[in-house]
Amino acid sequence: RRGRIGCLMWAVVPIKGFDAPKQRLAEVLSPEERGALAEHMLSDVLAALSDLEGVVVISRDEEALNKARWLGARVMSERQPGGYSAAVRQAGEVLAGEGVDAMMHVPGDVPLITPDEVAQIANLSPAAPGACVVPSRDHDGTNCLALWPPDLFQPAFGPDSFHRHCQIARDSGVEPTILELDGFALDIDMPDDLRLFCAGGHDCGSLRYLHTSGIAARLARI
Numbered sequence: 001r002r003g004r005i006g007c008l009m010w011a012v013v014p015i016k017g018f019d020a021p022k023q024r025l026a027e028v029l030s031p032e033e034r035g036a037l038a039e040h041m042l043s044d045v046l047a048a049l050s051d052l053e054g055v056v057v058i059s060r061d062e063e064a065l066n067k068a069r070w071l072g073a074r075v076m077s078e079r080q081p082g083g084y085s086a087a088v089r090q091a092g093e094v095l096a097g098e099g100v101d102a103m104m105h106v107p108g109d110v111p112l113i114t115p116d117e118v119a120q121i122a123n124l125s126p127a128a129p130g131a132c133v134v135p136s137r138d139h140d141g142t143n144c145l146a147l148w149p150p151d152l153f154q155p156a157f158g159p160d161s162f163h164r165h166c167q168i169a170r171d172s173g174v175e176p177t178i179l180e181l182d183g184f185a186l187d188i189d190m191p192d193d194l195r196l197f198c199a200g201g202h203d204c205g206s207l208r209y210l211h212t213s214g215i216a217a218r219l220a221r222i
Contacts, residue, residue, distance in 0.1 A: 008053045008100060008101040008102070009052055009053055009100075009101060009102040009103060009104060009121075009122040009146070010052060010053055010054045010055065010056060010095055010100050010102075010103045010104075010150070011049045011052050011054075011055045011056070011103065011104050011105075011106050011118075012055075012056050012058060012088055012091040012092065012095070012103050012104070012105050012106070012150075013042070013045060013046070013049075013055065013056070013057045013058070013068075013073070013105075013106050013107070013108050014057075014058050014059065014084055014087040014088060014091075014105075014107070014108070015038075015042060015057055015058070015059040015061065015064040015068070015108045016059065016060075016061065016064075017038075017059060017060070017061030017063060017064045018035040018036075018038050018039050018061070018063055018064055018067070019031075019035060019061070019063070020034055020035060021034055021035065021038045022034045022037070022038060022109070022188070022189070024189060024190050024191075025037075025188075025189075025190070025191060025194060027191060028191045028194065028219060028222065029194075029215065033213070033215060036209060036213075037188070037206060037209065037210070038108065038109070039067060040111070040205045040206040040209045041108055041109050041110075041111045041188065041206045042057075042064075042067065042068065042071070042108045043071060043205050043206075044111035044112075044113075044204045044205050044206050045106060045107075045108055045109075045110060045111060045113060046068070046071050046072070046073055048113045048114055048115050048117075048118055048183075049106065049113075049115075049118055050072075050115070051115050051118065051119065051122075052104075052118065052122060053100070054074055055072075055073045055074065056073065056074045056075070056076050056091050056094075056095070057073045057074070057075050057076070057108075058075070058076040058077070058078055058087045058088075058090065058091045059075075059077070059078065059087075060077065060078045060081070065077065076090070076091055076094065078090065084157045084158075085154070085155045085156055085157045085158075088105045088145070088155045088157070089151075089154050089155055091103070091150075092147065092150035092151045092155075093150070093151050095150040095151075096149050096150045096151040100149075100150055101128075101148065101149065102122075102128075102130075102146060102147060102148040102149065102150060103146070103147055103150035104118075104121055104122065104132075104144055104145070104146040104147075105142075105144060105145040105146070105155065106143075106144055106184075107143060107187055109187045109188045109189060110143055110183065110184055110186065110187050110188075111188065111197075111204050111205070111206040111207070112182070112183040112184075112186055112197075112200075112202055112204065113181075113183040113184050114183050117181045117182075117183050117184060120179065120181065121134065121144060121146050121179060121181075122146075124146070124177055128148040128149055129147075129148060129149065129152050129172065129173070129174050130147075130148040130152075130174060130177070131145070131146065131147055131148070131152060131153075131165075131169040131172075131174050131176040131177070132144070132145075132146040132176060132177040132178070132179060133145055133146075133162060133165045133166055133169070133176045133177070133178055133179075134146075134178075134179050134180075134181050134184045134185075135162040135178070135180070135185070136162065136185060136186075136187055137185040137186055139162055139163075140159060140160055140161075140162060141157070141159075141161055141162060141187065142155075142157060142161040142162050142165050143184040143185065143187055144179075144181075144184050145165055152169075152172060152174070153168050153169065153172045154168075156168060166178070188206075191219075194210075194219060195219050195220075197210075198210055198211075198215075198216040198219055198220070
């Protein structure tokens with residue numbers, strides 16, 4: 001543990017739940033398939049984060065929290081229904097209050113992230129305050145937001161959040177480090193993301209599930 005990580009960084013992983021998540025995949029996956037995929041992706045993400053000082057999964061869904069606890073993560077219940085940004089902010093404030101040096105936000109739908117990519121972010125070790133923004137493959141979303149300290153500024157996820165987070169960091173007096181990381185770039189949100197994921201030659205639990213369940217073959221025919 002922490003063999004490749006230089007600072008005391010935690011990860012924060014917000015999860016909506018496994019009860020028919022990923023509504024934008026509804027045209028190609030059943031509710032049960034979407035729930036199973038979400039569980040597999042969470043397992044892949046948490047495995048890639050295991051070298052960090054700690055991992056917090058935050059959710060309003062008890063099933064998701066129980067799954068995360070079983071996988072060895074610390075769990076946190078969302079205090080209020082403020083959405084994704086509020087969940088990350090809540091976890092960041094708690095960690096900062098506990099004296100944690102830094103945190104990285106990681107979505108639960110980036111199953112291709114690797115421990116080496118995680119270490120690249122964690123080992124940046126900028127003089128606090130500092131920020132790192134990792135964009136999605138279309139440079140619209142933010143697929144990792146790392147902050148030194150964890151409550152440096154309030155995150156603002158959603159459309160065009162990559163550019164927005166870079167500007168918020170600059171407005172806070174910090175020039176953000178921007179990292180392009182292949183594993184973080186692909187979040188499984190739309191049917192085309194799923195097809196791209198299935199077409200890759202990767203090896204992770206989520207991809208094995210899609211192949212063994214027959215979903216990958218079915219998508220190839222659509």
